[in-house]
Amino acid sequence: MPWVYSNLKKHKTAVMSGFTVTFLMMLLQYFVAENSAILQRINGLIYDIRLNSTLEVRNTDINIIILDIDEKSLEQEGRYPWSRVKIAKIINKLAEAGAVVVAFDVMFSEPERNYINSVINLLDDQPDTQNLIEQISPFMSKADADAIMAQSLSATDVVLGMAFQGDPKVKVGTLPPSVVTFDTPDMSTLHSHEFFGYTNNIPILQNNAPGIGFINSTPDPDNFIRTTSLIARYGNTFYPSLALEAAKLYTLADDIKVITANLKTSRSIVGIKLGRKVIPTDEYGRVLIPFKGGAKSYPYISATDLLNDQVDSNIFNSAIVFVGTSAIGHSDLRATPVGVQYPGVEIHANVIDGLLHPEFIPSVPDWWEAAIFMMLLIIGGSLSLLFPFLGPRSIAFFGVCVFASLILFDLYLWAVQKISLPLATSLFLSIALSVINIGIGYFKESGKRKQIKSIFDQYVPPAHIDKMLDDPNAINLSGQRKEMTVLFSDIRSFTTISENLTANELGSLLNRYFSPITKSIFEHKGTIDKYVGDMVMAFWNAPLNDENHVQNAINCAFQMLDITKDLGDIFAKEGLPEIKVGIGINTGEMNVGDMGSTYRRAYTVLGDAVNLGSRLESLTKFYGVELLVGETCVDLCPKMKFRQIDKVRVKGKNKAVSIFEPIPEFLADSEGVKNELKQYQAAYDTYLAQNWEQALKLFLKLHEKNKQRKLYSIYLQRIKELKNMPISNDWDGSFTHQNK
DSSP states (O other), rough: OOOHHHHHHHHHHHHHHHHHHHHHHIIIIIIGGOOHHHHHHHHHHHHHHHHHOOOOOOOOOEEEEEEOOOOHHHHHHHHOOOOHHHHHHHHHHHTTTSSSEEEESSSOOOOOHHHHHHHHHHHSSSSHHOOOOHHGGGTTTOOOOOOOOHHHHTTEEEEEEEEEOOOOOOOEEEEOOOEEEOOOOOOTTTOEEESEEOOOOOOOHHHHHHHEEEEOBBOOSSSSOOOEEEEEEEEEEEEEBHHHHHHHHHHHOSSSEEEEEETTEEEEEEEEETEEEEEEETTTTTTEEEOOOSTSSEEEEHHHHHHTTOOGGGGGTTEEEEEEOOOTTSOEEEETEEEEEEEEEHHHHHHHHHOOOOOOOBBBTHHHHHHHHHHHHHHHHHHHHHHHOOHHHHHHHHHHHHHHHOOOOOHHHHHTBBBBOOOHHHHHHHHHHHHHHHHHHHHHHHHHHHHHHHHHTTTTTTHHHHHHHHHHGOOOOSSEEEEEEEEEEEEEEEHHHHHSSSSHHHEEEEOOOOHHHHHHHHHTEEEEEEEEETTEEEEEEESSSOTTTHHHHHHHHHHHHHHHHHHHHHHHTTTTOOOOOOOOOEEEEEEEEEEEEESSSSEEEHHHHHHHHHHHHHHHHHHTOSSSEEHHHHHHTTTTTEEEEEEEEEETTOOOOEEEEEEEEEHTTTTHHHHHHHHHHHHHHHHHHOOOHHHHHHHHHHHHHHHHHHHHHHHHHHHHHHHHHHOOOTTTTTTEEEOO
């Protein structure tokens, strides 16, 4: 838990930004979405894509046909509106062919002119025309197209269309008695589409029609038709849609019953009962239109072909026939998810197909708001806590995964459960959290890149800088403990050298020395810690990991010694003092990080292993060697040759440590060096065995061969002292140094 808390605190800005965006998206969903045309348009587009991507061939046992007053019919039968005698002929032919229900997606709101009656009215004003009037009067009823059509309405179940209006001044005709009933007497709190005016058919047609249904469409704010109202309200009376009334007649239902339930704070519509079937609806009595496919997914028959007996009449047997027009210019082409010029009459066909097969109709459940709330909460909460810990690529990957998962989950609900949920805010939230966290990560990374560059620009190799900038999160600036290797190098007798040079000459000499030394450290993947006078300190395995940090440090030390020798020859020719160095290297657990005060900080290392590295450098002068390493270095470089110099206790430490001199590879292969190392190891082992006389002989022999090596003189002197001293039983050959 402390780790979680500390990391959350570290990413507080990103986490709080995520929760803020989640909260704002919830506010958008529950207080803005219903009135936001943009959000509704986006939800609509998502709905359209989902619908079109899951359309499939749908075969039903209901024969639904569209009798189309198309361009062909207008060309052969004349312009519309046609005489109601012709409409009556259509009804009779459909009835004779076995059509069960005929529904008109057109209205007959004005009486058709009776030409016999018009002639009589003209003759009535003329003298000596009474006999003629009496002769033609019997033909008046035969020329009454409205009466002829009204008579044909009894041939089968015919549903006439009517239209509700928003203008209360528009009241054409009269409204029929309602066939819609409710399961509750209190309808005051029920929501529905309420209208204040209407346009109905002429009385003779209305009174003889088995059914009346409204043909109004209910487009979304973007004017696309995705839902349809099954009932509409005028005053305190509810009326069915054309498709619902046709379904009532087809199923021989006595009435249409509205099912209500207590939702939220009031009673709302939840469904329509038609016979034994219940069709779930939203609180306004609407359903999503179960589109079968694009335009003409249902059979279309040209009206002129029916009138002229150019179609097999058996196709209409037991059919539900919708009569409408697809002709351009008759204002009945609608924008729908499956086509922007979709015949309005076919919308009614899709609706009745769904009413007779409720399993086709996807629903928006009454718990959809709670579902969206939970989705936003889960997505927002989880991504707000996860994304701050990820890099931009991981955020983008997980963002795409969440986005795709939401779409797949939505497709599952739609295709399998027939549930439709508005997805826009959930998708927006996943995108917004991804973009915000990528943005925050970018700015943090940019800041960290600048910080890394400012800290390491002069202390690590350019290649290291590039790697760190590529992945700033891989660098722990706050501090960590890890195994590292440290190197200390110091110029011998620097005080004497500085006393014999002017300030400018000393500065120039140090610059000429440190430049190639620094280059060597960089080339061997080292990090410069500091320069202190003539001393340089460097370390390996931080800030970037280096599996070969020990080997790289030792190879760097060899090159530094070569550089020093070359510079010494150059300085000697220039009359400058000769320089020699001592180098100490140690490996162990160290603390590394950006340390210091608010005024000045440095990326450095601390610890006992660091201190021992410094002691080893100071011991090089005592033993007369140029390079000393700790025993851990030897353990981690099994392929390299080493000479054990001694076992020592440095000042401030009680534990003895073995110290070694690395042998360059080109020397290690020399027979002379091999023999000397073998003889030295034998002498040292004899020394540890306290066989003083034999050890003295062996070291004396080595000294005579190489009088320049101070190490042999040290052991000769030490053996002479030890042989005359009492030795404790726990003596391990170690030597205690009193000076640093």
